[in-house]
Amino acid sequence: MKNDNLIQYIFSIADNALILGQRLSELCGHGPSLETDIAMTNMALDLLGQTRSYFQYAAKLTGEDKTEDDLAYLRTERQYRNVLLVEQPNVHFGYIITRQFLFDAFHLLLLQKLQNSTDETLSAIAKKSIKEVSYHFRFSSDWMKRLGDGTEESHAKVQEAVNNLWTYTDELFHNLDSDNEIITQGVGVDLSELKDSYYEKVKEVLTDATLVIPETKYFQKGGKKGIHTEHMGYLLADLQYMQRTYPNMKW
Amino acid sequence: MKNNWPLWEVFVRSKNGLEHRHFGSLHAADAEMALENARDVYTRRNEGVSIWVVESKHITASNPDDNGEFFEPAQDKVYRHPTFYDLPDEVKHM
Numbered sequence: 001m002k003n004d005n006l007i008q009y010i011f012s013i014a015d016n017a018l019i020l021g022q023r024l025s026e027l028c029g030h031g032p033s034l035e036t037d038i039a040m041t042n043m044a045l046d047l048l049g050q051t052r053s054y055f056q057y058a059a060k061l062t063g064e065d066k067t068e069d070d071l072a073y074l075r076t077e078r079q080y081r082n083v084l085l086v087e088q089p090n091v092h093f094g095y096i097i098t099r100q101f102l103f104d105a106f107h108l109l110l111l112q113k114l115q116n117s118t119d120e121t122l123s124a125i126a127k128k129s130i131k132e133v134s135y136h137f138r139f140s141s142d143w144m145k146r147l148g149d150g151t152e153e154s155h156a157k158v159q160e161a162v163n164n165l166w167t168y169t170d171e172l173f174h175n176l177d178s179d180n181e182i183i184t185q186g187v188g189v190d191l192s193e194l195k196d197s198y199y200e201k202v203k204e205v206l207t208d209a210t211l212v213i214p215e216t217k218y219f220q221k222g223g224k225k226g227i228h229t230e231h232m233g234y235l236l237a238d239l240q241y242m243q244r245t246y247p248n249m250k251w
Numbered sequence: 252m253k254n255n256w257p258l259w260e261v262f263v264r265s266k267n268g269l270e271h272r273h274f275g276s277l278h279a280a281d282a283e284m285a286l287e288n289a290r291d292v293y294t295r296r297n298e299g300v301s302i303w304v305v306e307s308k309h310i311t312a313s314n315p316d317d318n319g320e321f322f323e324p325a326q327d328k329v330y331r332h333p334t335f336y337d338l339p340d341e342v343k344h345m
Contacts, residue, residue: 033256035277035288042291139287146280 003061008081009182010061010122011071012224013110014054015082018072019232020103021047022239023090032093039139040096046132053125073243077236078226085168087223087232091161094147094154098161101140105202106172108137109194118186141205148209155210162206163214170219172198258307259285261292263299269344271303279304 024044031037055068085103090096111133114126147158173195175183182188203213222228242249256278262271274293279285285304294302313321324331 033278035279035292038295039288039291042295135290142283142287146284 003063005178005182006119006187007058007061008176009179009188010054010058011079012081012176012179013114014051014058015080016086016103016107017047017054018051019080019082019235020086020100021045021051022235023086023088023099024096026090026238027096036093043100043136043139046129046136050125050129050132053128057121057125069243073240077228077232080226080228080232080236081224082228083168083171084220084223084229085165085172087229087235088165088168089231092157094158095161095165097140097143097147098158098165100136101144101205102165102169102202103172104133104137104140105205106169106194106198107133109197109201110189110191113189113194116186117188122187144205144211145209148206148211158209159211162211163216166214166216167218167220169198169202171221171223174221174224176224256280256284259289259304260307260310261285261289262303262305263289263293264301265299267300271301274298276307282306 021044024040024047027037027040028044029037031040051072052068055071059066059068059071085099088095088099108130111126111130115123115130117123117126144158147154149155173191175191179188183190206213220229257280258276259279259282260276261274263274264271274289277285277288277292279288282304285306286302289302289304293299
């Protein structure tokens with residue numbers, strides 16, 4: 001495929017937004033209250049909007065007769081490059097907020113760098129998305145503090161979520177070999193550079209939220225190389241069902 | 252989640268130069284959450300440039316039983332209505 005490295009790089013950003021957006025959209029009509037339900041699905045729509053911009057660009061780069069839908073719906077599990085964090089299931093509200101918070105903190109740092117990309121399209125998408133993602137980060141940080149510094153039950157639940165999900169944070173900062181060229185060209189972001197500011201930011205909020213920062217030394221990885229957790233297959237089954245069952249179906 | 256959060260009234264300014272108008276109400280634990288909820292519930296499609304929230308209990312409302320004395324003055328005092336002025340066409344929002 002033409003431009004393969006760049007397309008793969010775009011997947012590594014866009015798939016995070018797609019899969020997290022899909023997870024959040026599962027909450028439509030199931031949020032804990034009307035207000036939070038709307039807030040979550042609102043974020044889902046933001047993320048799907050961003051995904052579309054990335055995929056439209058990637059589809060064009062293939063030089064083939066592909067559309068954004070082909071890229072979203074017709075790849076196999078191994079071809080999705082999202083991190084493991086975003087595919088984790090909606091266990092409970094505290095879990096959803098923690099997953100969101102751990103991703104938002106990263107997402108914001110990434111976009112702040114990506115807006116300086118030498119690739120004009122990527123830079124433009126990043127600039128456009130920053131406003132949305134700043135709000136996501138504000139929303140999820142506020143909720144971390146409410147839940148962490150809330151009741152005994154909310155504190156225990158969100159602490160457990162932090163402990164479980166922490167193991168997926170390190171993967172956010174892994175660069176793949178195939179991305180090296182893209183990074184040297186100034187098109188992509190060197191993720192390892194974001195790591196310190198990320199943990200600093202995250203720890204600040206967790207401390208405010210009276211939560212304990214896990215001391216895990218062992219981290220999960222694999223999503224970026226297409227090796228996903230057992231949750232991914234079910235998620236894709238939902239996501240891809242229509243296009244797989246009725247190929248080329250249109251609304 | 253048992254929703255025992257207090258009720259808040261939401262006022263949104265649609266664009267600069269216009270006044271804040273009542274858009275509706277929602278539940279939130281505190282003012283900051285009310286503001287964020289209002290943003291998500293009422294302004295996610297570019298409906299506004301500014302939001303006010305106020306806890307509903309702080310609003311003092313007129314009693315419907317008093318509607319007679321409050322809202323039904325005698326109709327024969329035309330001088331109470333500023334209908335004797337010619338408004339220039341350029342004046343908007345009057």
